[in-house]
Amino acid sequence: MLALIGLVVAAFVFNTSEFMPVGLLSDIAASFALTDAQAGFMISVYAAGVAVLSLPLMAWASRFGFKELLLSVVLIFAAGQVLSALAPTYAFLICARLVVAVAHAIFWSIVMICASKVAGPAHEAQAMSIVATGSSIAQIVGMPLGRAVGLAVGWRMTFGLVGVVALIDLAFLFRVFPSLPKVERFTLSRLPHLATCAPLIVLFCVTVLLAGGHYVAYGYIEPYLRDVAAFSASGITGALILFGVAGLLASVLFGKFYDGHRRSYLAVSTAAVALALLLLLPASSSVIGEAADLVVWSLGLTSFGIAFQALIIEIADPRDASVAMAAYSGLYNLGIGAGTALGGVALDGLGAASLGFVGGGLVLAGALAVDFLFLPLYMRFRDGVRKAA
Numbered sequence: 361m362l363a364l365i366g367l368v369v370a371a372f373v374f375n376t377s378e379f380m381p382v383g384l385l386s387d388i389a390a391s392f393a394l395t396d397a398q399a400g401f402m403i404s405v406y407a408a409g410v411a412v413l414s415l416p417l418m419a420w421a422s423r424f425g426f427k428e429l430l431l432s433v434v435l436i437f438a439a440g441q442v443l444s445a446l447a448p449t450y451a452f453l454i455c456a457r458l459v460v461a462v463a464h465a466i467f468w469s470i471v472m473i474c475a476s477k478v479a480g481p482a483h484e485a486q487a488m489s490i491v492a493t494g495s496s497i498a499q500i501v502g503m504p505l506g507r508a509v510g511l512a513v514g515w516r517m518t519f520g521l522v523g524v525v526a527l528i529d530l531a532f533l534f535r536v537f538p539s540l541p542k543v544e545r546f547t548l549s550r551l552p553h554l555a556t557c558a559p560l561i562v563l564f565c566v567t568v569l570l571a572g573g574h575y576v577a578y579g580y581i582e583p584y585l586r587d588v589a590a591f592s593a594s595g596i597t598g599a600l601i602l603f604g605v606a607g608l609l610a611s612v613l614f615g616k617f618y619d620g621h622r623r624s625y626l627a628v629s630t631a632a633v634a635l636a637l638l639l640l641l642p643a644s645s646s647v648i649g650e651a652a653d654l655v656v657w658s659l660g661l662t663s664f665g666i667a668f669q670a671l672i673i674e675i676a677d678p679r680d681a682s683v684a685m686a687a688y689s690g691l692y693n694l695g696i697g698a699g700t701a702l703g704g705v706a707l708d709g710l711g712a713a714s715l716g717f718v719g720g721g722l723v724l725a726g727a728l729a730v731d732f733l734f735l736p737l738y739m740r741f742r743d744g745v746r747k748a749a
Contacts, residue, residue, distance in 0.1 A: 362536040363478045367471055367491050369529040370434055374467055376502030377441060377460060377522050378406075383507035383600055384515045385582050391515065392450040396583045397704035403579055404704075405454050407697030409461035410468075414690030415551075417462065418469045418683055426474050426540040427533075429466065434530045437463035441523030445516045464693075469686035472669045477540050484673075489615035492666045497608065504601045511593065554684060559675050559737040563668060564691050566726045566734060570630065571695025572702070573722030574661060577637055577715040579700040584712045589644040602651055606658035613659075614666045623735055626667055630727035632660030637723055640716025664730075675741060 381388060381403055389399035421429050440459030447453035472488050479487030506518040554560060577584065585591040585599055610629075618625050636657035643653040669688065676684035699719065706718045 363533075363538060364475060364487060364490050366529060366533040366536055367475055367478075368497075369525075370430075370467070370533070371471060371491050372498045372502055373522055373526045373529065374437065374464060375498035376506060377437070377519075378464065379498060379502065380506045380510075380515075380518060380522070381406075382579060382581060383504065383597075384510045384518065385580070386586075387510055387515050388453075392453075394450065395708075396580065397708050400579055400700055400704045400707075402450075402454055402457060403575075404697040404700045406457045406461050406464075407575075407693040407695075407700065409458045410465045410693035411690045411697060413462060413465040414469060414686040414693070415683065417465050418686035421466050422682055426470060426477070427537050429470060430474060430537065431530060431534060433463040433466045434526055434533065436460075437467070438523045438526040438530065441519050441526060445520035445523065447516075465686070465689065468689040469682055472673065473681055473685060474540065476673060478538065484670075486615050488666060488670055489611050492611045492614065492662065497604070501601075501604070504597045504604070507597055507600065551683075553677070554680055554687065557675060559734060559741050560672065560684065562729065562734045562737060563671060563675075564687060566729045567668060567688060567691050568695040568698070569722050569726030569729065570633065570664065571692045572699035573637065573695075573719040573724075573726065574633065575696045575699030576703040576706065576719030576722065577640060578719075579696075579703045580707050580712065580715055583707070584640075584715055585650075588641065588712045589647075589650050591647075591650075595647075599651065599654055603654050603658045606655040607662040610659045610662035611666065614663060618667055618670065622667075623739070626664060626735065627727075627731050629660045629663035629667065630723070630730045632656050633664070634720055634724040634727045636660065637716045637720030640720070641713050671738070675738075 381399075385396055385399050388394075388402070389396055392399070424432075437460055440456055440461075440463060443456035443459060444453060447456050471491060475487040475491045476484040502522075506522070509521065510518040581600075582596055585596045586593075591599060614625075636653050639653055640650075640657075643649040669685065672684050672688050673681055699722070702718065703715055706714045710718075
């Protein structure tokens with residue numbers, strides 16, 4: 361249990377760091393005399409770094425045991441946070457964020473596998489749900505608190521504090537995390553083997569659409585809530601907390617309902633994100649309506665995010681699980697980078713009011729692909745496993 365707590369804290373700081381630029385986008389932009397869209401370029405570069413580095417770094421890192429690899433990436437992450445806090449220029453800040461991206465690329469490729477191995481097969485779903493809770497808490501507490509600290513004393517202090525928390529968790533993990541057996545070392549020559557698994561390929565493609573559509577709007581949620589929904593600074597912080605609370609609820613629901621209702625769980629969660637984004641602008645006429653829309657958005661997002669990782673671990677050959685997760689992380693971040701870039705274009709060209717419609721269109725395409733492409737392939741895969749057993 362202590363090892364899972366360490367993983368939860370690590371997930372918390374990693375996701376807090378990833379989300380922080382979203383909550384502090386305007387403050388960072390002002391520090392370097394940039395527009396919101398120009399500052400958003402940092403999010404795209406970070407995501408592109410993770411997308412490009414995930415597979416090659418995981419192929420290189422698979423020679424190491426899970427514990428030493430986990431400790432190394434947390435240390436690299438902390439160093440990147442400190443460099444970000446000290447960045448004298450915007451270019452330096454982007455480079456520092458790329459250091460964090462190196463750690464991110466490996467961490468999210470192994471953390472769910474580490475959780476499942478620590479917990480054992482009987483408690484795998486619950487362990488993944490617990491680790492995902494760290495991500496949700498990052499949205500509930502981490503990002504809003506980081507935003508509040510950033511608004512009070514500057515965004516640099518926020519980045520530095522996250523680095524300090526990471527170092528404390530590093531010491532904790534060093535003491536409590538068990539040594540896990542190595543898996544077979546992955547080489548890039550196994551990529552064609554992954555490419556022969558049709559459910560995985562469809563899932564990977566859908567991931568890009570869903571993550572991209574989400575980040576078209578989420579990457580610029582602060583200026584959207586400020587300029588379109590007319591939220592105050594404290595109202596924006598409250599909305600981000602609400603988004604995170606809904607994500608925490610989704611983490612709990614995953615542990616309770618996913619195993620027995622996989623097909624409907626996937627269909628409903630992806631459709632919920634599409635619906636929420638398409639209704640983002642109409643809901644802005646009412647504070648309560650916009651808040652309800654954010655709740656639906658977050659519930660769906662967290663639900664399919666955890667489910668997709670569970671599906672990859674289930675479908676992939678155990679020898680390929682780490683690299684399959686690396687591919688997922690890379691493609692998810694490809695979606696984030698492309699979505700943030702597209703959102704920046706929409707923000708400058710069409711205005712913040714367009715973000716929900718542009719993002720929702722992409723997510724709707726992904727949701728339909730889940731229903732009519734992925735799920736039939738997945739159900740045939742499960743039938744084959746049952747027959748083989």
